[in-house]
């Protein structure tokens with residue numbers, strides 16, 4: 001199967017063709033899928049009350065994206081809102097192409113009444129992800145949707161094809177609407193406790209998933225909420241875990257699964273119970289008040305509705321969550337996006353060149369609630385960092401604007417960019433001294449979650465790392481007064497957002513950008529600025545085609 005460009009070929013013609021193809025930021029003969037998305041306000045009633053939602057093509061949640069590994073997705077987004085708008089792609093790695101990431105550090109917002117066409121390639125990826133609106137608390141109003149990346153036809157998937165493939169976008173929800181929530185944050189407060197939980201935009205028993213007795217189904221569950229971890233379970237059924245954000249897992253069976261903010265899981269569920277209806281349950285995790293919502297697992301021909309109480313799940317207990325997290329492991333012999341086994345990449349045998357330690361905090365700065373990493377609370381610049389970098393515009397940011405380990409100093413506001421070299425292999429320790437569970441996401445990469453531990457991380461904590469078969473994923477939790485360690489191969493040049501997936505924290509500064517740099521200007525390492533790039537701030541009026 002010919003799916004990769006041979007960029008190292010010495011054939012002049014091939015090199016020229018390759019360069020031409022790079023100019024349009026798409027790759028060789030990999031197929032294209034085209035999407036036209038109209039983003040509008042619209043009335044939604046997720047908790048029974050009318051609210052202003054943000055719809056894509058009239059839908060809440062937005063349309064589902066189905067793609068096969070390596071396909072190119074050409075997505076034209078028309079912003080019919082009265083606010084600037086951007087979409088970002090949780091877990092899509094955008095190889096060599098942070099230009100398409102859709103966060104405020106990489107892209108100018110699409111102004112009201114304007115459009116922008118994203119050119120993504122789901123290069124070397126499989127699995128379950130989602131997209132979301134990245135600006136202005138829009139995520140509290142909708143405009144998110146699921147992304148399923150299917151394996152190429154001849155690449156083995158380590159389980160028989162399921163009889164159905166269901167998506168559940170679950171998460172906490174507030175009745176206040178995105179504008180009021182934005183005001184709350186801007187006035188220097190955390191978000192209020194959510195009003196409820198939604199599954200696919202609906203509340204209690206709002207969705208029905210129909211199954212045939214005896215058959216097995218895949219459920220892909222993402223936590224698209226703003227503030228809380230959730231627990232997922234199905235009355236009378238077990239969950240066989242098969243995939244986590246692109247990694248095929250050991251197929252352990254669970255009675256319930258914790259899904260932290262921004263995470264995605266696939267489980268297989270066999271309809272092996274008497275023909276009737278069962279509750280599918282999602283509840284908040286680690287919250288004193290527990291919110292719950294349900295959908296219905298409906299057996300075909302069932303005439304017995306759901307009954308009994310929805311099965312309870314774990315609530316405040318942390319130990320069981322840590323225990324479960326450690327059981328989530330890679331199936332070393334299964335294929336991932338490529339035919340060779342996932343385990344042929346021996347992440348644990350590579351020695352990291354350095355350790356970055358990131359400590360979250362919740363300081364007050366100028367009398368307002370902010371959130372910070374290593375005492376730096378991210379301040380949004382007037383010009384996207386990626387454009388400032390590309391056009392060498394001084395004064396927007398400086399590399400090193402955030403320390404690589406906690407200083408213990410007073411928190412301050414800064415447009416935080418950390419520098420790293422292309423091909424570095426780094427250990428990152430997320431150190432959490434706060435009482436709440438953190439959820440961290442890195443754009444542009446999947447990373448190996450090598451360890452969870454309590455208290456302060458120390459070099460001897462490495463003795464308990466899983467250097468053999470942890471999963472590669474894009475979002476990890478960090479338990480209260482605990483640490484999580486990851487290994488990541490910085491093999492993707494670009495300006496990459498590292499952020500809290502807790503939306504108040506992200507909005508109020510618990511994020512920064514990692515600039516993965518190479519002095520080479522080779523198109524093999526990074527694509528040039530796209531022809532259609534929107535320009536704003538100090539990049540307005542620049543010429544985007546210097547080649």
Ligand SMILES: *[C@@H]1O[C@H](CO)[C@@H](O)[C@H](O)[C@H]1NC(C)=O
Nearest residue numbers: 078113114115116117532534
């Ligand atoms: C989309 O935006 C481009 C400019 O970026 C403009 O030329 C084009 O007319 C727009 N298309 C539509 C249908 O509005």
Ligand SMILES: *[C@@H]1O[C@H](CO)[C@@H](O)[C@H](O)[C@H]1NC(C)=O
Nearest residue numbers: 158249250251331333334335
């Ligand atoms: C791992 O994947 C293989 C397919 O390569 C499958 O046969 C096996 O059952 C899986 N093992 C576990 C423990 O899930």
